Amino acid sequence: MAEAANVRQNLQNVPSIFEISAAETLDNLIYPALSKVFDYFGLRLDFKLWGNLRVREELSPVVTWILQYLYLRKRASSFGESFYGLQRTATATGELLTRQQQFTSATLLTLLPYLERRLRARSAQHEDTYAWEQHLIKMFHVYNASKAVHTFLYLIKYAASHSPLFRALHLTLRYPSVPPEEDKWTYIFLKMLEVVAFFLQFIQWWYSNDQRRKVGGTLQNPEALCTEEKQTLKSGECPVCLMQLQTPTACAVSGYVYCWKCIVSHLKREPSCPVTKYPISIDDLVRIYET
Structure with a gap:
């Protein structure tokens, strides 16, 4: 019962x-x-x-x-x-x-x-x-x-x-x-x-990615941090390997463009943008396709 x-x-x-x-x-x-x-x-x-x-x-x-x-x-x-x-x-x-x-x-x-x-x-x-x-x-x-x-x-x-x-x-x-x-x-x-x-x-x-895309256009592109001597990044070159971009990939947080392999290898060691040092993850990377 x-x-x-x-x-x-x-x-x-x-x-x-x-x-x-x-x-x-x-x-x-x-x-x-x-x-x-x-x-x-x-x-x-x-x-x-x-x-x-x-x-x-x-x-x-x-x-x-x-x-x-x-x-x-x-x-x-x-x-x-x-x-x-x-x-x-x-x-x-x-x-x-x-x-x-x-x-x-x-x-x-x-x-x-x-x-x-x-x-x-x-x-x-x-x-x-x-x-x-x-x-x-x-x-x-x-x-x-x-x-x-x-x-x-x-x-x-x-x-x-x-x-x-x-x-x-x-x-x-x-x-x-x-x-x-x-x-x-x-x-x-x-x-x-x-x-x-x-x-x-x-x-x-x-x-979220959708919201980041909405507000991304209003953000100012951050300046590169100074190390011992401020380097001028050339157009079309990866800031990591300093060679011609291969598989261009942009960081949604800072706006800088890297080679896919370079930025992924960097994120394995340190979760930050190599140029600005802003915290980023793999989800902040956007592949760039040429038209």
Whole structure:
């Protein structure tokens, strides 16, 4: 009888696929928005480990994991799920997450999108990828296809979970029957984070490619920085190799044009424009085609 009551309550608290999709979209905005903030302030992990091995990594994944784990601990939901009033519960019993499930959920929420983003970026840069990286990319394709199937089955109410990860962890998303218990300061802190979410979404929109193209025509071309002696860049020459441009590629941030191989090789060592030193990434490069 108690089990029947639990099933009936779960059926009444099932969120729509649109709310789940909106929560996932908000979760996916955290990492790129934080990356823009940290890049602007120049905050990165950069230290020598041992020998010639040096760690150069951004702080965004670490901060994203901490944020997600905090929400999973306090509200049994991710940042985006909490924003839309959803909660992760055990599929069979309806109980909240265990400590292990909280840790695993936070890790998967952070690690999988990060790995997929890095692998796709390496592939887009035409870098030499290892065989295991190619296998990982194929596995991500399989996972995305499996997730689409799970979403369809959830939509027709055939599956209790919308994602293969939720099914593997024996979890599902539901509306909480009672509000989560938390102290006053925790409530204020989490509410402030939700307000910051709108700010992060604004940053992500501002730095999108479409918006950058719209405002790019009003920006003044920055002057080259002086080193020991100010060099005059000749027309048609790459500022990196000082030879005739091969596969001209413009930097959308500074406006300077480089050889494709030169600027990509430079970005592997330092994420900045070689001339102006403005922070840039591979997404800021625009291929120039002659007419």
